[in-house]
Amino acid sequence: MNNNQNPREENMKIISNMSIGKRLALGFGLILALSIVITSIGFWRLQTVADATHDMMQQPLAKERLISDWYANLYGGIRRTLAIAKSADPSLSEYFAQDAAASSKSSAETQSKIAPLLQSEAEKTAFAQIGEARKAYLAGRDEINKVKATGDLAEGNRVLDQVFVPAANRYLDSMQKLLQIQRVDIDAMAGEIDRIAARSKMLMLVVQLLILAFSVFGAWWLTIGITRPLRTAVDVSHRVAKAI
Secondary structure, three states, X not given: OOOXXXXXXXXXXXXXXXXXXXXXXXXXXXXXXXXXXXXXXXXXXXXXXXXXXXXXXXXXXHHHHHHHHHHHHHHHHXXXXXXXXXXXXXXXXXXXXXXHXXXXXXXXXXXXXXXXXXXXHHHHHHHHHHHHHHHHHHHHHHHHHHHHHXXXXXXXXXXHHHHHHHHHHHHHHHHHHHHHHHHHHHHHHHXXXXXXHHHHHHHHHHHHHHHHHHHHHHHHHHHXXXXXXXXXXXXXXXXXXXXX
């Protein structure tokens, strides 16, 4: 045996010496293995998309919904306070007192749910600004209720225009800022999910093309491996027949 024989030639010789059944089994086995590979890649990329979607649902989207609920609650409270301030009926303050207390309690609960979810410095800064704006807003609201109880309409309008409305606008603006941060994060994560999906499609396409190319080559190789010995056998039989 020649020890200097090329390993590639040795491998080809081994394959050439295989029976037709073994060659077919080898070809189908390789195709099956490649099919398993592409299926595994598909599951992996789908899981990547699912994980990214879960992250978006768990953090930015959850915060965005809480802040939106808080914003709606605040907006309703502002409209209620404006109605009290503009009305000539001093009993409205007492009439809406229970609603105002429930609204404040709901806002405080929502605020406590949002705080642990904040991670970035921008979020924490915006949240701190909301806290300061909320204090000024509640102080202005309470002052209006006190003035309305006295029946002093002129003082009530002054507090409304100079204290409450500016405080309410700052409160809304600061909350809108935090809400916008969440929406930017959601848009960024949605864009990343789209990019993951696009890369996954490209990867799957490349793998499928490779499998197709390998399958074509394998079919050609198996065909040659089967027909060549048959042609050789036929040629030998013809030569033997002629010799006879």
